Amino acid sequence: MGMMPRLAIVTGNLVRGGTTTFLLNLGGELVRRGVPFLVVSLEKENHLANDFIERAIPVITLDESKLLFEDQIKIALRHLAKFEPDVVVGAHHAISCEPLRYLPSSVKRVVMLQTDDDAHIYDFISDYVAAGVVDTIVGVSETICRKIAQRTSTSGVPVVEITHGVPVASWPYPPRDDSRPLRILYHGRLDQPQKRVRLFPIIFQHLVQSGIPFEWTIAGEGPEREYLQMSMRGGRENQLIRFVDAVIYRDVPGLLKGQDITLLASAYEGLPLSLLEAMGHYLVPVVSNLPSGIGQVVDRSNGILVTPENTEGYAEGIIQLHYDRVRLASMSQRAHQCIREKFSIEKMTDRWMDLLDNHRAISVWTEPKRLHPPLRQRGAWRFHPIIRPVRRWIKQRLSKR
Secondary structure (H helix, E strand, C coil): CCCCCCEEEEECCECCCHHHHHHHHHHHHHHHHCCCEEEEECCCCECCHHHHHHCCCCEEECCCCCCCHHHHHHHHHHHHHHHCCCEEEEECCHHHHHHHHHCCCCCEEEEEECCCCHHHHHHHHHHHHHCCCCCEEEECCHHHHHHHHHHCCCCCCCEEECCCCECCCCCCCCCCCCCCCEEEEEECCCCCCCCCHHHHHHHHHHHHHHCCCEEEEEECCCCCHHHHHHHCCCCCCCEEEEEECCCCHHHHHHHHCCCCEEEECCCCCCCCHHHHHHHHCCCEEEEECCCCCHHHHCCCCCCEEECCCCCCHHHHHHHHHHHCHHHHHHHHHHHHHHHHHHCEHHHHHHHHHHHHCCCCCCCCCCCCCCCCCCCCCCCHHHHCCCCHHHHHHHHHHHHCC
């Protein structure tokens, strides 16, 4: 067996969310397989730090409060040079792609996208492709890959689909007591533009008016939490709402165990990890029917797809499953089977290993003589070397307050 390729992934941050969970899942399996792996985050905070430590995943974090943008990139490049990767991935954010501009030519440069968001995500990809610093683009769903390919059709840069992978429940289908209240779970950020959580009070009122018994757990943090807590009141004795704080990653299986339905009313998504995790633990999805990765996972056999404009459809789907527990049980088992066969961590890692394909970088790493302003950056004059000492002094002064 030959030497394993060395993979480094640069991310804008390690806040709680899909990108960080992906890095944890992929990194843990790569480390288990003996593949040299490094995560470089351009911000200091790491919400899942203990989970990375438990999996022996090496992580470098930079303190953005004390460093100029140029210094962040320069220090990131030094860590990459020390690690000597064969492949470097810029994950999801434009800033994560900036180090790709300065890598040795034999290092394979990859950009990864995992959200189907035209307004914020797709535009920056074309800039880096046009700059000639991208060798491969990875998307986590068919829709994302198709939209990227349309924007970069003349570049010759290949677009590869690598879907996410998640832990899957190892236990058999648990018997359910059909007489107990239906258990509904939302697990994710409590924000409006993407997750549309302001629909929850409307869904809640429909469920209350239907008279069905239910226990709805909302697990997560975000700017809409206080609004939801104020708005979702007035259920009957057997209609309960429970708010819990964001759950640390190792406790997610415990949160999922015993739940019946996972609810996702998003306006846009890529391939949500929370959805895959829930289905892998026997939860039946009631989710937005979006033209993205959701349709690759959820169909009529394992979940209920709701047209986003049909805001009453989410409650209607839940009510249908309450009255048809046989259908609920069948969907539950099919949801688990789908994730086990197609979206496990092992399957995802196999696909990444195919992309790495024993690529070897043969280069001498040298520090760039000059760092350029970020692509599409307004006020590029601020990044001139003459201005830099002044900006650095101001940054350091502000960081001490």
